[in-house]
Amino acid sequence: MRGPTITFPDGTRRDFDHPPTGAEIAAAISRELAERALAVMVDGELRDLSEPITTDATVRIVTPEDPEALPLIRHDAAHVMAEAVQKLYPGTQVTIGPAIENGFYYDFARDEPFTPEDLAKIEQAMAEIVRADKPFVREEVSREEARRRFAALGETYKLEILDSIPEGERITIYRQGDWFDLCRGPHGPSTGRIGAFKLLKVAGAYWRGDPKRPMLQRIYGTAFPTKEELDRYLHQLAEAERRDHRRLGREMDLFHFQEEAAGSAFWHPRGWTLWREIESYMRRRLAAAGYVEVKTPQLIDRSLWERSGHWEKFREHMFTLEFEDRALAIKPMNCPGHVQIFNTRLRSYRELPLRIAEFGSCHRKEPSGALHGLMRVRAFTQDDAHIFCTPDQITAETAAFCALLMSVYRDFGFEQVRIRFADRPAVRAGDDAVWDQAESALWQAVRETGLEVTLNPGEGAFYGPKLEFVLQDAIGRDWQCGTLQVDFVLPERLDASYIGADGGKHRPVMLHRAILGSLERFIGILIEQYAGRLPLWLAPVQVVVATVTNDADSYAREVADLLARQGLRVELDISADKISYKVRQHSLAKVPVIAVVGRREAEERRLVLRRLGEQAQEQLDLETAAARLAGEATPPDLARGGATRPPAAQ
């Protein structure tokens, strides 16, 4: 019989006289490829090397360098770990164990917890299985056969997974030696091909992610084709740890947390300086973009939250209190407050779009387990704004917002931004015609930005579609900060209206939008982005003037005064310590510029500048140095010569 024609990535073809396996194809090309092959891509689908290819196909042999190799060997490692665990801890049930972004995990059902010492033992047992180089054998079985085999082992979770596999789908078991697992595959040729692996942590995880179901024990690990790649990844983890904003926040004396106020930051002078610099910058950008700024109450009566719908939808997240027979809530959001301002008088279409901004201080009942430094807090400040506009202004307002947001992110040093488009959810308010209009207006706007947009289906708010802006930091982590949400519901509920050109009353649309999201979180992200070494314009202390000897004290004072008059944030260090000690202290505190002054500088009226982390020094006369530093420390928007102050109040 005739076999299939196999086409290779370079376009060459080869005919086979029988359905060849991936392994055979690799062997037909070269012995080296056969030895290095892990799996095979068949018409874009990853398959086992052992599976015969029955039809004409385009085929690529996957080797350890290919991007497909990583998830494959990690999945292999998950199986090896599961075997090791069941060997060491009989009675432990296996559940699921996939490859994930940076490694793999496997969830186990076992009454006793795994300890860190257990992880070491499991690693050793895994190493043995890897050394034994057992082939992964794929077996296609009937549902009944699979049921019988897992029932015999008492693997109730596997039986549940089996039941959830749709009728008609192939059921496969992967075996390594005498251990096997229900698995869709594919897998590498054998356990010996895993390369380098390491178990990282153990954690609880609900079965099927459902808090009402049993808590399983999840062991996380990672695997790479080579030891070097594993070491590089472990080094990266250490790097992330080094950048941790919680550690840097303490070391740089920016903020602290304490038990009595869990989830709320205490901002220290330096941290608050950073905060105010960011706030001032945002204020200028917003004013220049035609926003007005307001401040709305912290405590608002329950009745308003009932009308806005928050009482029904959001009550469990709100802090409430009683006072003089009134039920009050600390605001978790600013939108109802902004509508109150909109509603204070009859609005004309000529006022629209009306952009109302607030650095809104909000509180939410975040579960204790969710708290995480500045990234997840109970008290936070949003750079919030609500744009009241007509439906046909949505596109232009969205486009303008996207442009503003991108420019702001760039100023803070973030270049990589993705947009997720969250469209209509299954349960929603408003009829489909309204949703059609809102979604198409948003789509049109994001297309104009030219940015990458991915669909996040069904994840829109119940009142309208939304855009989520995800930025990527210096070490590749994603952070969702910005958002823009189209809202037809709140204006209705709180009865916002304006008089149109036709003289009739109309309902405005509200665009909820934020760029930084929460100031707290954004500062956390900034600290990690820069590993604490903030750009000069953001640094809480921009320059320290440090003396070599006390003889230079009066000149140092003069220098510090001059720099301060240039608007720089300066500190003076005339302590009796050695200059090398001072340099070390201020370097550890991440001060960007140290100006060293000794006798020579005082006599010549010069300044020697030392940049953070650099050994090189720059010698300048005093006035030149002051002017240069002041120039470098100018916030990016002002450096561009944009609006330097908000327009005069109306």
Next chain:
RNA sequence: GCCGGCGUAGCUCAAUUGGCAGAGCAUCCGCCUUGUAAGCGGGGGGUUGAGGGUUCGAGUCCCUCCGCCGGCACCA
């Protein structure tokens, strides 16, 4: 909220099977007047997260609570 781990001086960490709570750094005082990432000497500093229990005796063992860390769930 759930699972697991952790909680000792401002920070980083010690303290034998339950047996006198310690070191370095920081702080304070003194000396040194210094040239680019730690000069020298001395002093002070603790209800070992909180509360309860076991014990002659608890940082150490047990219980409850709080907080932190890693995940899970949550993130309207």
